[in-house]
Amino acid sequence: MAHVPPSPEPFDTDSAALLALRACDDIDSLHDVRLAYTCIEKLVDPQQLVSDSEDIYPIRTELSALMRLVNEELQRRIETTEATMQSLRLAVDKVNAAPS
Known part of the structure; x- marks a missing residue:
């Protein structure tokens, strides 16, 4: 028997707008990663016979x-x-504050 996906929840335009904004930010981030990779590539393996x-x-x-x-x-x-250090401090304080 084929799996039937659950009925979709009502479309929330606010959520869609936030997702679209996040997607645009993610794409910008990917462009930065590509530029950074290009930079590293040029530093690691410079081409010797290129005029430009x-x-x-x-x-x-x-x-x-x-x-x-x-x-x-x-x-x-x-x-x-x-965040890890704060959690550790709270845990240590909790152990120290516990009655012996």
Whole structure:
């Protein structure tokens, strides 16, 4: 017997607008990743016989994308570590406050 998907929930235009906005942000992020990759590729494997310097060396936009990606990832990891440390502090305080 074929699986019948459940009836779709009523369409929420606010949710659709938020999803569309998120999709646009995700696409912009993918463009940054592509630029950063291009930058790394040029740094790692420069082409020797190309006459145009833009094809050999990373351009400012590519370097900016690489730095932005590195900074965003560093920020995400810092925030994750801070959240872990806060949870650890709360757990230690809870153990210390418990009657012996």
